[in-house]
Amino acid sequence: MTVTVYIPAPFRRLTGNCTYVEGHGQTVAELLDELKTRYPALGDMLQNEAGELPTHIHIYVNNQEIHSLQGKATPLNDGDEVAVIPAIAGGQDLTPEQTLRYSRQIMIPQVGSAGQRKLLDAKVLIVGAGGLGSPAAVYLAAAGVGTLGIVDSDELELSNLQRQILHHTADVGRPKVDSAQETIARYNPDVRVIPHRVRLTSANAMEIIAQYDMVVGAVDNFVTRYLLNDACYLAGKPYIDGGVFLFEGQATVFIPGRGCYRCLFPAPPPAELAPSPSQVGLLGVLPGVIGVIEAVEALKLILGLGESLAGRLLIFDALAMEFRQVSTRRDPHCPLCGDAPTIHELGDYEASPSSPLAGHHEA
Amino acid sequence: MFTIEKHYIDEMIAHARQEAPLECCGVLGGRDGRVLKLYQATNAEHSRYCYNIHSQDLLRINRECEENGWQFLGIYHSHTDSKAYPSPTDVHLAAPWPEPLYFIVSLRDADNPEVRAFRIRDGEVTEEELEIVWHAEGPPVPPP
Numbered sequence: 418m419t420v421t422v423y424i425p426a427p428f429r430r431l432t433g434n435c436t437y438v439e440g441h442g443q444t445v446a447e448l449l450d451e452l453k454t455r456y457p458a459l460g461d462m463l464q465n466e467a468g469e470l471p472t473h474i475h476i477y478v479n480n481q482e483i484h485s486l487q488g489k490a491t492p493l494n495d496g497d498e499v500a501v502i503p504a505i506a507g508g509q510d511l512t513p514e515q516t517l518r519y520s521r522q523i524m525i526p527q528v529g530s531a532g533q534r535k536l537l538d539a540k541v542l543i544v545g546a547g548g549l550g551s552p553a554a555v556y557l558a559a560a561g562v563g564t565l566g567i568v569d570s571d572e573l574e575l576s577n578l579q580r581q582i583l584h585h586t587a588d589v590g591r592p593k594v595d596s597a598q599e600t601i602a603r604y605n606p607d608v609r610v611i612p613h614r615v616r617l618t619s620a621n622a623m624e625i626i627a628q629y630d631m632v633v634g635a636v637d638n639f640v641t642r643y644l645l646n647d648a649c650y651l652a653g654k655p656y657i658d659g660g661v662f663l664f665e666g667q668a669t670v671f672i673p674g675r676g677c678y679r680c681l682f683p684a685p686p687p688a689e690l691a692p693s694p695s696q697v698g699l700l701g702v703l704p705g706v707i708g709v710i711e712a713v714e715a716l717k718l719i720l721g722l723g724e725s726l727a728g729r730l731l732i733f734d735a736l737a738m739e740f741r742q743v744s745t746r747r748d749p750h751c752p753l754c755g756d757a758p759t760i761h762e763l764g765d766y767e768a769s770p771s772s773p774l775a776g777h778h779e780a
Numbered sequence: 781m782f783t784i785e786k787h788y789i790d791e792m793i794a795h796a797r798q799e800a801p802l803e804c805c806g807v808l809g810g811r812d813g814r815v816l817k818l819y820q821a822t823n824a825e826h827s828r829y830c831y832n833i834h835s836q837d838l839l840r841i842n843r844e845c846e847e848n849g850w851q852f853l854g855i856y857h858s859h860t861d862s863k864a865y866p867s868p869t870d871v872h873l874a875a876p877w878p879e880p881l882y883f884i885v886s887l888r889d890a891d892n893p894e895v896r897a898f899r900i901r902d903g904e905v906t907e908e909e910l911e912i913v914w915h916a917e918g919p920p921v922p923p924p
Binding site: 425426427475480500502507508538609 | 857
């Protein structure tokens with residue numbers, strides 16, 4: 418196949434000042450090999466040390482970048498126009514202070530500076546600044562997750578301090594989002610905290626969640642949990658869920674298309690079986706354990722590392738000091754993410770007779 | 781010394797503010813050292829820390845400049861919370877485009893945005909003094 422190759426200004430010195438050169442090949446890969454033979458200096462620009470096409474070179478076939486076609490296997494036809502244009506790009510590096518602050522995780526080969534930049538660029542929404550949300554927020558902030566949204570409408574009560582480590586004694590009576598923001602700023606000024614001093618509802622959930630890459634659920638009631646589950650699925654965002662009760666905790670991850678909370682628990686428990694959270698005893702350290710597990714899952718998702726808890730429900734028994742897991746999967750009959758879904762938008766969660774716990778975001 | 785009309789400087793600052801906290805990016809096209817059009821581009825990285833002109837924008841801008849007989853006189857991007865100076869990554873990735881002047885808009889001091897311009901060639905950074913004028917033929921704009 419004979420094609421015309423457009424050479425942009427910065428590469429013309431490599432092709433004898435020609436704007437267009439003729440090229441041949443059945444595919445882009447063959448064309449590149451042929452160009453390398455005829456224009457070795459251009460060829461040097463079109464391959465890295467591993468012999469691959471460098472990521473900063475864009476190749477277009479008939480105005481389409483080849484990554485949106487079949488990459489180097491993109492077939493060529495007679496008369497096609499191919500363009501080879503170097504990317505225009507740049508980036509800030511970590512500051513010396515950031516390099517030092519995050520040095521222990523930058524040392525991890527799978528993280529490195531590139532991973533640290535991903536963390537600084539990540540936006541995580543934490544719903545609930547209570548027992549689960551506190552440790553999750555503290556560790557995500559310390560790790561340098563650049564943007565943390567915190568949703569909580571409550572003021573701090575003295576009885577919260579037994580587990581809610583985002584807040585301090587002097588904060589009693591203050592909005593939790595305010596003390597959370599101050600605590601995080603003291604841990605790590607790199608982190609931008611976006612306080613949402615609201616109760617998450619059908620009316621505001623989609624708009625808030627849309628601003629973030631993923632959601633850490635740190636709620637203690639079924640109304641908000643079903644709302645979050647549905648909103649995250651509809652928004653296409655991963656939802657990391659945790660829960661605690663007496664001496665037992667659970668954590669899992671829902672990735673849209675790989676099952677959701679409704680696949681696991683199609684309906685909330687009846688009201689009489691779901692006691693008000695403030696009436697349930699709780700070992701303060703337990704949400705600490707589960708909240709930190711949620712933070713680990715968020716970091717893994719941001720960095721693209723390891724196996725997430727998607728498809729698994731992790732159950733922690735503090736008395737036995739035992740972790741168990743059960744497999745979970747997408748239910749084809751799920752009303753939200755099944756084959757014939759009936760839920761297409763957020764409904765009226767507050768009206769559910771089996772959900773007396775509306776309004777509480779703390780665990 | 782590079783002469784540029786003030787409205788291009790203002791447009792770069794406005795673009796940086798509009799995209800903040802993400803980095804913005806774009807191209808200044810023109811001829812004979814005179815900027816004739818500012819092209820805003822999409823930052824394909826959607827990032828606070830790096831920029832990469834979207835491949836389709838790059839093709840479109842490149843084509844329009846070719847058709848007009850223009851060159852890429854400038855490439856601009858923003859640093860939302862650091863100084864207006866090329867980072868090592870900026871220098872490294874500038875290698876394939878040695879001719880344009882690299883403009884960096886810093887929003888570190890939100891009330892006093894700063895625009896500086898640099899030649900980046902063979903890994904060497906040299907600041908280029910900017911002469912800011914109201915109109916290409918007119919006198920320089922007095923400093924604030």
